[in-house]
Amino acid sequence: MVGTGQQGAAHTDVLIVGGGVCGTALLFELARYTDLNHVTLVERYGRLAQVNSRATNNSQTIHCGDIETNYTLEKAVRVKRTAEMIVHYADLLDPATRERCVFRTPKMVLGVGEQECSFLRERFERFAPHFPAMEWLEKEQIAEWEPQVARVNGQLRPEPLGAIGIRRTYTAVDYEALSESFVQQAQQAVSGSDRRLDLRLGTTVEAIEPEGEGFRVRLRVTPGAGAASASARQVADPEVVQEIVARHVVVNAGAHSLLMAQRMGYGLEYSCLPVAGSFYFTPDLLRGKVYTVQNDKLPFAAIHGDPDVRAPGKTRFGPTALLLPLLERYKPASFWEFLQVLRLDWAVLAVFWQLLKITDIRNYILKNLLFEVPWLRRRLFLADARKIVPGMQLQDLSFAEGYGGVRPQLINKQERRLMLGEARLEPIPGLVFNVTPSPGGTCCLGNAAIDLEAIVARLGCGCVRNQLAQELYGEATAGVAELAPQQPIAS
Numbered sequence: 001m002v003g004t005g006q007q008g009a010a011h012t013d014v015l016i017v018g019g020g021v022c023g024t025a026l027l028f029e030l031a032r033y034t035d036l037n038h039v040t041l042v043e044r045y046g047r048l049a050q051v052n053s054r055a056t057n058n059s060q061t062i063h064c065g066d067i068e069t070n071y072t073l074e075k076a077v078r079v080k081r082t083a084e085m086i087v088h089y090a091d092l093l094d095p096a097t098r099e100r101c102v103f104r105t106p107k108m109v110l111g112v113g114e115q116e117c118s119f120l121r122e123r124f125e126r127f128a129p130h131f132p133a134m135e136w137l138e139k140e141q142i143a144e145w146e147p148q149v150a151r152v153n154g155q156l157r158p159e160p161l162g163a164i165g166i167r168r169t170y171t172a173v174d175y176e177a178l179s180e181s182f183v184q185q186a187q188q189a190v191s192g193s194d195r196r197l198d199l200r201l202g203t204t205v206e207a208i209e210p211e212g213e214g215f216r217v218r219l220r221v222t223p224g225a226g227a228a229s230a231s232a233r234q235v236a237d238p239e240v241v242q243e244i245v246a247r248h249v250v251v252n253a254g255a256h257s258l259l260m261a262q263r264m265g266y267g268l269e270y271s272c273l274p275v276a277g278s279f280y281f282t283p284d285l286l287r288g289k290v291y292t293v294q295n296d297k298l299p300f301a302a303i304h305g306d307p308d309v310r311a312p313g314k315t316r317f318g319p320t321a322l323l324l325p326l327l328e329r330y331k332p333a334s335f336w337e338f339l340q341v342l343r344l345d346w347a348v349l350a351v352f353w354q355l356l357k358i359t360d361i362r363n364y365i366l367k368n369l370l371f372e373v374p375w376l377r378r379r380l381f382l383a384d385a386r387k388i389v390p391g392m393q394l395q396d397l398s399f400a401e402g403y404g405g406v407r408p409q410l411i412n413k414q415e416r417r418l419m420l421g422e423a424r425l426e427p428i429p430g431l432v433f434n435v436t437p438s439p440g441g442t443c444c445l446g447n448a449a450i451d452l453e454a455i456v457a458r459l460g461c462g463c464v465r466n467q468l469a470q471e472l473y474g475e476a477t478a479g480v481a482e483l484a485p486q487q488p489i490a491s
Contacts, residue, residue, distance in 0.1 A: 008243070009216065010040075010198075010242075010243070010244050010245070011038070011244070011246075012040040012245070012246050012247075013037055013038050013039060013246070013248065013459060013461070014030060014038075014040070014455055014459075015040050015041075015215070015217055016039070016040070016250050016252065017041075017253055018253040019041055019043025019045070019179065019201065020051060020052055020053035020175075020253075020441075021175045021182070021441040021444045022434060022444045023252035023253075024178075024186075025444035025445050025448040026447075026451050027039060027041050027186045028182040028186045028448070029448045029449060029472075030452060030455065031197060032185065032186065033465070033467060033468045034452065034455070034456060034462060034463050034464075035463075036455075036459070037195050038195070039186075039196075039198070040197075040198040040244060040246070041183075041198070041200065042200045042203050042205055042219060042244075043199075043200070043202075043203065044203060044204040044205070044225060045222070046222075047201065048176070048179045049175060049180070051254060051405065052254050052441070053175040053178075053441055055174050055177070055310050056400075056403045057404060058441065059277075059304070059318075059319065060172050060175070060306060061171065061172060061173070061289065061442070062086055062087075062172065062442055063079060063083060063439035063440065064083040064084075064131075065078075065080045065083070065131075066107075066127065066133075067107055067109035067164060067166070067289075067291045068109075068291070068294070068439070069120075069293050070294040073127060076127065076130070076131075077130050079439060079442065080130070080131070081446075082443045082446035084474065085446055085472045086170070086173060086178070086445060087102070087170050088471060088472050088473065090102045092471060093185075097181055097184075100174060100177045100181075101173060101178045101181055102172070102174075102178075103170065103171065104168055104169060104171065105168070105172060105307060106146075106167055106171075106287060106288035106289075107166050107169070107171045107288050107289035107291070108137065108142070108146070108164060108288070108290055109163060109290075109292070109293065110149060110161065110163045110290055110291065110293075110387075110388065111160075111162045111293055112159055112160070112292075112293075113159055113160055114160050120162050121136065121162060123164065124136050127164075133166045134166060135165045135166070136162070136163075137164070138161075139161040139162075143156060145163075145287065145288075146286060146288070148389045149286070149290055149388060149389060152390045152391045153391065157390055171288065172289070172306065173442075174309050178441075178444075183199065201225075202221060202222050203222060203242070204219065205218070205219055205260065206219060206220055206241070207263075208249060208251075208260065208431070210428065214245055214248070215245070215247075215248075215249050215430065217244045217246060218242070219241070219242040219243070219244065220240070247459055248431075248458060249431050250451050250455075251433045252434045255272055255327040255406065255435070256327060257435045258270060258272055258423075259327070259337055259340060259341050260433065261435075262340065262343075263340075264427075267427070267433065269412065269414050270343075270410050270412060271341065271342055271347075271410070271411040272327075272408050273409045273411055274323070274325070274338060274406045274408050274409070275322070275406065275407050275409050276321075276324035276326070276407075277301070277319025277320055277321060277405065277407070278320045278322065278372070278400070278404040279316050279318035279404055280316070280385070280399055280400055281311070281316055281397075281399075282305075282315045282317060282385075282392065282397055283314065283396060284313045285305070285315045285389050285392070285396070286306070286315045289304060289306045290305045291304040292387055292388065297358060298364055299420050300321035303317065303318065303319075303385065304318075304388075305317045305388050305389065316403070317381075319404060320372075320381070320404075321364070323365065324406060325342075327406065327408070329404055343413070345413070347416050348413060351411050351416055354417075355418065374399075377399060378397045379394065382394055385397065407436065407440075410435060422434070422435070432451060445472055449468065449472070
């Protein structure tokens with residue numbers, strides 16, 4: 001039941017829940033490549049991209065599959081196509097905006113010791129035909145690219161070194177700035193037309209209820225969110241319920257997507273294991289991104305070093321991997337939300353036991369717990385960071401306070417296994433929950449294109465697919481023409 005503060009319901013074609021990079025990417029694609037009349041985006045914070053997409057909460061990386069050694073060739077080729085969509089999108093931007101969103105640096109994945117060098121050389125031979133910019137780097141070449149990696153006190157490191165390198169390409173992205181650019185580009189796409197984009201910041205989704213062929217969504221102003229959108233300012237009282245009737249709903253809210261789905265009775269076969277990552281700062285030690293070889297027994301990212309796009313003159317090392325009972329880092333109140341999505345039972349405990357039985361994982365979890373102890377953490381992390389920069393000293397390292405986010409790793413309770421890829425729930429026609437994109441924000445435009453196709457098919461709107469293929473996939477097309485609306489799929 002809606003209380004006495006209920007307002008009349010607004011109507012929209014598509015409601016997007018979540019103003020991070022995935023939600024705003026979908027807003028952009030719907031505005032630019034379809035003829036939908038009205039699209040609404042709801043974000044519970046007063047600004048866009050304040051959780052996983054916030055510049056301080058992720059590794060600021062465009063994952064292309066070339067230096068991520070836990071990717072198979074098949075996955076790497078697939079990810080490469082999706083990652084290049086960000087680069088093609090950046091070409092649509094004016095130079096000043098582009099320079100705030102994406103960044104060119106060299107990058108490499110470093111092998112230390114004979115075993116890792118042999119692994120990388122074999123990988124290079126298989127992957128290079130699909131990644132023509134790849135170069136094989138011996139120790140001397142590594143020293144030319146990254147002196148601090150290959151030299152100690154001016155001398156080459158004694159242990160065997162090898163690396164796969166990409167000389168200069170778009171490697172880094174500010175996902176927060178990218179999210180803002182998506183909204184700006186979406187607004188430009190509908191400017192001067194009768195089409196509408198409604199951006200509701202500082203607004204929390206309370207419930208989504210199927211209604212006919214669409215959905216009735218109840219909203220409230222988020223207390224203390226500093227709402228900036230006009231629609232939220234009009235109803236500043238958190239007790240007042242707003243309603244939207246939407247023909248199609250897409251939820252891009254990270255771990256909260258699963259929470260919202262389960263509150264509707266969907267996705268109950270999943271549990272959530274939040275993994276938090278912390279980072280450390282050093283002076284400007286690296287010229288570009290330097291990754292290390294992934295331990296194939298660990299379902300967590302290997303340490304890497306990156307010039308931070310928002311902290312000039314600093315290199316950021318990490319992430320660590322801490323199992324944290326929160327859906328949002330630095331938000332203790334999200335503990336209660338974690339308990340709701342954990343859905344602890346024997347199936348979840350069985351997965352925990354399977355993980356802890358593996359010595360490498362057990363030791364890794366313990367070490368990462370110690371990484372959070374203030375006096376110990378720098379000393380312990382220094383040993384790992386020296387794999388990349390052997391001459392690093394303790395005084396070079398400082399814990400990056402306030403940095404690092406939470407990535408929700410899902411547990412499939414029916415199969416009793418940890419899921420390392422993304423999860424997409426489509427329980428009924430017209431309702432989608434995108435839980436954990438993989439690989440992270442890199443796939444934002446690719447996932448948006450999947451949602452766009454589903455929306456076009458179901459709602460019967462027009463779509464300029466040739467223009468999308470040309471602009472985002474870089475495909476040559478014979479021409480760009482608006483496609484006639486299709487027959488909608490009954491919901």
